[in-house]
Amino acid sequence: MSTVSWITARGLFGRRRFLLLLPLPALLVLLAVLSRALRVDPGEWGPPVLVGLGLAVVLPVVALIVGTGVLGAEIDDGTVVHILTKPLPRWQIVLPKLAVATGVTAVTVAVPLYVAGVLAHSVRLGLALAAAAAVGALAYSALFVALSLLTRRPVLLGLVYVLIWEGLLGNFVSGTKVLSIQQYVIALADRLAPTGLLETSVSVPVAAVMSALVSVGFTVLAIDRLRSFSVAGETS
Amino acid sequence: MPEPTGVIHDIGYQRYTGPRLGRRQVFGALYLHGLRTAFGLGRSAKAKIFPWLVVGIVTVVAAGLTAVRSQIGQVVMTYAQFADAMSWLVIFFVAVAAPELVSRDLRSGVLPLYFSRPLPRADYPLAKLLALATALWLLLGAPQLVMFLGAAFTTDDGLRGVWNELLDLLPGLLYAGLWAVVFASIGLLVASLTGKRAFAAGGIVAVFLMTTPIVGTLSIMPSRAVNELAFLASPSTLVNGVGTWALGDLLVGEGGGGLPIGDFGPVYAGAAVLLVATCVVLLLARYRKVATR
Numbered sequence: 053m054s055t056v057s058w059i060t061a062r063g064l065f066g067r068r069r070f071l072l073l074l075p076l077p078a079l080l081v082l083l084a085v086l087s088r089a090l091r092v093d094p095g096e097w098g099p100p101v102l103v104g105l106g107l108a109v110v111l112p113v114v115a116l117i118v119g120t121g122v123l124g125a126e127i128d129d130g131t132v133v134h135i136l137t138k139p140l141p142r143w144q145i146v147l148p149k150l151a152v153a154t155g156v157t158a159v160t161v162a163v164p165l166y167v168a169g170v171l172a173h174s175v176r177l178g179l180a181l182a183a184a185a186a187v188g189a190l191a192y193s194a195l196f197v198a199l200s201l202l203t204r205r206p207v208l209l210g211l212v213y214v215l216i217w218e219g220l221l222g223n224f225v226s227g228t229k230v231l232s233i234q235q236y237v238i239a240l241a242d243r244l245a246p247t248g249l250l251e252t253s254v255s256v257p258v259a260a261v262m263s264a265l266v267s268v269g270f271t272v273l274a275i276d277r278l279r280s281f282s283v284a285g286e287t288s
Numbered sequence: 289m290p291e292p293t294g295v296i297h298d299i300g301y302q303r304y305t306g307p308r309l310g311r312r313q314v315f316g317a318l319y320l321h322g323l324r325t326a327f328g329l330g331r332s333a334k335a336k337i338f339p340w341l342v343v344g345i346v347t348v349v350a351a352g353l354t355a356v357r358s359q360i361g362q363v364v365m366t367y368a369q370f371a372d373a374m375s376w377l378v379i380f381f382v383a384v385a386a387p388e389l390v391s392r393d394l395r396s397g398v399l400p401l402y403f404s405r406p407l408p409r410a411d412y413p414l415a416k417l418l419a420l421a422t423a424l425w426l427l428l429g430a431p432q433l434v435m436f437l438g439a440a441f442t443t444d445d446g447l448r449g450v451w452n453e454l455l456d457l458l459p460g461l462l463y464a465g466l467w468a469v470v471f472a473s474i475g476l477l478v479a480s481l482t483g484k485r486a487f488a489a490g491g492i493v494a495v496f497l498m499t500t501p502i503v504g505t506l507s508i509m510p511s512r513a514v515n516e517l518a519f520l521a522s523p524s525t526l527v528n529g530v531g532t533w534a535l536g537d538l539l540v541g542e543g544g545g546g547l548p549i550g551d552f553g554p555v556y557a558g559a560a561v562l563l564v565a566t567c568v569v570l571l572l573a574r575y576r577k578v579a580t581r
Binding site: 072075076079083086087090091092096097100101104105109110113116117120121124125128204205206207208211212214215216219220 | 485486493
């Protein structure tokens, strides 16, 4: 574990505000347990809990908070200068931070999704959801880490993507689904465990290729942007 | 014993003798400044991007609805339904505006400066809350006015048609006010908890988004009372429920489609009032603590 990833992990966990991330996954598990205990048909509670809450809200929001937190918070504070002045290649800064962001997001999201998936259908669905969520965590984290280098307002731009592109347009304009990480995750999970609980319009090869493209592309972009990064004051 | 060496020179400082403005003017200035901040007025172009993006989308949608209505002669969306359809954009606007209003002041530590003025503790958060609520109301109300003007100028019934249209518009504006108050109080409370704008924005969206699936789950529980009370769990469906109860036909239109809240309408209204009151009380308590630092 490199020093950069150690510092990043401490920056994430060292503050009390990390506790703010816990209610989201806890709520996911709670709703799944409640539905199961009251013997509601999984076909009815599965889609709103697994997709509506888990993949559409918990995964992107956790990834957004963590992904912009690993690098964006340091840029905001100005402490990123300390890392930038060390004789490290830029990829050795971006990759550990991305790894920490992906790991934290994946664990925070995959565990409750696994529990909910097991309760909804089978262990296989749980594992499929967890694996797909991990892939999604990588793609989202790469996107949001790159965003925090491209703009001074990464959270708001990330919210535009999550709320307006995936949330609002995804419901009305089917074409935007091809460029939506959320749909890739659903498609991958459905391929790993075909149950009928998950519905998507994106084909599996497209989802796999696009997830890989998004992850690699935005990582390369982030490394490139960090090469020519200029430190400036807070935005007005 | 040495002679005292200090001397006080008169270098010409003068006391301020003009009129001193009181609490009301401070409140008014804070309110006006807050309202301008919400839309990024008087600030750099970067600060205007996100608020005006939302305003632009909302206005374009309203103009599109007006055009469609004048062409095919049917009401696509009533005034009250417009507020419901824009709920995601309202959430985003709150996530943009609320941290700008309160988180910046927390972070830069200027609150002691504010409270060194003749400004009671409660006035600062209340002015900000009022500003945010007004901004949200304008965001939802202005497009409705666009729709009203479009309808009024294309009506075939003369003044009577305009009058009927106005009677439809006023409840829509009231409903927009309900949206504004509920969303502003929740958003400002969340934003006042942290000085980091990024975290505040994420927190606000998390609160609003994570409550929606709870409604979805509760409404399929095997109990009719739980189903009809499920919409209490999320702010947007709570407002929607109050609207369904209070506005009835104006909200749901002729085709039906309102929320199935059964006979629990008054419960929804009570819950909305309670929610806003709780948020305001917590906000005031928060500023009682922050202000002493």
